[in-house]
Amino acid sequence: MTIKEFGKKLYKINHYLTIIMKEGKPLKIVYLSFHNNHDIYDFETNKYNLANCEKYIPDEMKDVADLIDAHNYENNNQPINLRECTPGLPKSDNPFKKYTDHLAETLQAKNAAYGDSFDQSVDDYGLKVIGIRLSDKYNRIKHLVNNSELKENDESLEDTLLDMAGYSILALKYLEEHRDD
Missing domain, CATH: 1.20.1280 (Monooxygenase)
Structure with missing residues (x-):
């Protein structure tokens, strides 16, 4: 999948998520809030910022992780399974x-x-x-x-x-x- 396709799929998951690029390559996924960008995932280190994931995208974490895994697999990078990194991480049951x-x-x-x-x-x-x-x-x-x-x-x-x-x-x-x- 191209980075443009990846970005579109990411936007469909949560329209506050965007990709920060560096020299034509994805650098980070960030959650855009009113005043700040909050790191969600770093492509260079293949690491999630779990505190920000839990705070900003608790209901979308699985979908974002699956999308990142698909991207990494297609680009011969090692997929990072978010569920394995965070055993027992509860899925938010937000009634709103x-x-x-x-x-x-x-x-x-x-x-x-x-x-x-x-x-x-x-x-x-x-x-x-x-x-x-x-x-x-x-x-x-x-x-x-x-x-x-x-x-x-x-x-x-x-x-x-x-x-x-x-x-x-x-x-x-x-x-x-x-x-x-």
Whole structure:
């Protein structure tokens, strides 16, 4: 697999993971956070930073390790089996992950369908748009709850809660991307 294919597969596992290159060769896999890069794997030493793996990618560790093993095997390097390096390492049973994964998929699908309309609105009208969008969703939630309705027209309480969380994520993304503006 080419390094480009490897990078695409890595991104599919977790879009905060990226490859740092040096002279055309992969140097490290890092987890990108708001302010720092956190080492996950070093290609030169074939070593994982287990503390960062446990902290940033507990649910994706197996998939990342399998991808690295496949890459190393194809490039005649010795595969490193993460499970053998960390006996008894618990798999995270995060009860929130299914909701955040669903939210991420929903945001990606809506951005594909509508373009980056949220960012465009904030660019055009300012940060007040964030409050307006969240306020609209809050008012919808209040109406549904006060009227003991779980659905009005085509929007359910669950849809509205998901939208509110989505707007919050879009706002966080916007603020991060425009931090230096």
